[in-house]
Amino acid sequence: MNDLDDLRDAMNTPDFSPKPLDLGAVMAAGGRLRRRRRLAVGATSGLAVLALLVGGAQLARPDGAQPVSAGSPGTGVNVTPVEPRQDGAFGDVVDTGMTIGGGPRLLWVTELEDPALPDTGIGIAVGRRDAGGGLVVDVMSNESVGSDRAPGFHAAQAPMTIGSGPSPAFGYYVGDAAKITVTADGKKVTARQATWSEDPSVVLFWFTLDQVAPGARLGKLSAHDRDGRRLPAGNASFGVG
Known part of the structure; x- marks a missing residue:
């Protein structure tokens, strides 16, 4: 009980006789209350700032697909729209069923060797053949964080328009994926896929341009096995070059 309570009780007694009030104690009590209120407001403000920062990041990525710029650190994907160049394939070359020029x-896998990426030995490329039959890379994508053979999605690239024409959405999955889907502009679509000739646990996948066009709002990828069970997601977001 403080001095204010004493005063209130005394005033309610028949033989009330005023006594000096300890103003210092009253001010100290009021000060403690004000400090508690300031701390509460400060904590609330901190949460609001955090929400604004998170919201700002989401505004920069309105489709929720967490797109990244080429070479952005910590994204897990190194997406490289390249100048057309010659390159060899590691394993079989896959015909996507689409045409260009x-x-x-x-679509094919390439070998990578970079001391800065000790856990990444492969990348995936989309391209075409030149007049002499050589492979020309238009877009190449690879993991930049973690193992390129960890279960789940890897190196997923969103569709875009490049110098040679539109490039489809593509990537690869490590695991027994029988069905790969994504939501594009609110509609769920199923990828086409092919098992990599050099490792049957690696599934190459792509979406045709009529399924997923450049600029489409993309959700995260999902994979299911033959029994319909959902598989590990891994890096299920698309990169944007």
């Missing part, structure tokens, strides 16, 4: 749009 009158020829087939192709």
Whole structure:
């Protein structure tokens, strides 16, 4: 009980006789109350700032797909729209069924060797063949954080328009994925896929341009096995070059 309580009780007694009030104690009590209120407001403000920062990041990525710029650190994906160049394939070359410049749009795995990426030995490329039959890379994507063979999605690249024409959404999955889907502009679509010739646990996948067009709002990828069970997601977001 403080001095204010004493005063209130005394005033309610028949033989009330005023006594000096300890103003210092009253001020100290009021000061403690004000400090508690300031701390509460400060904590609330901190949460509001955090929410604004998170909201700002989401505004920069309105489709929720967490797109990244080429070479952005910590994203887990190194997406490289490259100048057309010659490159060899590691394993079989996959015909996507789409055409570019009158020829087939192709997908293949490339070997990588970079001391800065000790856990990444492969990348995935989309491109075409030149007049002499050589492979020309248009877009290449690879992991930049963690193992490139960890279960889940890897190196997923959103569709975009490049110098040679539109490039489809593509990537690869490590695991027994029988079905790969994504939501594009609010509609769920199923990827086409092919098992990599050099490792049957690696599934290459792509979406045709009529399924997922450049600029489409993309959700995160999902994979299911033959029994419909959902598989590990890994890095299920798309990169944007």
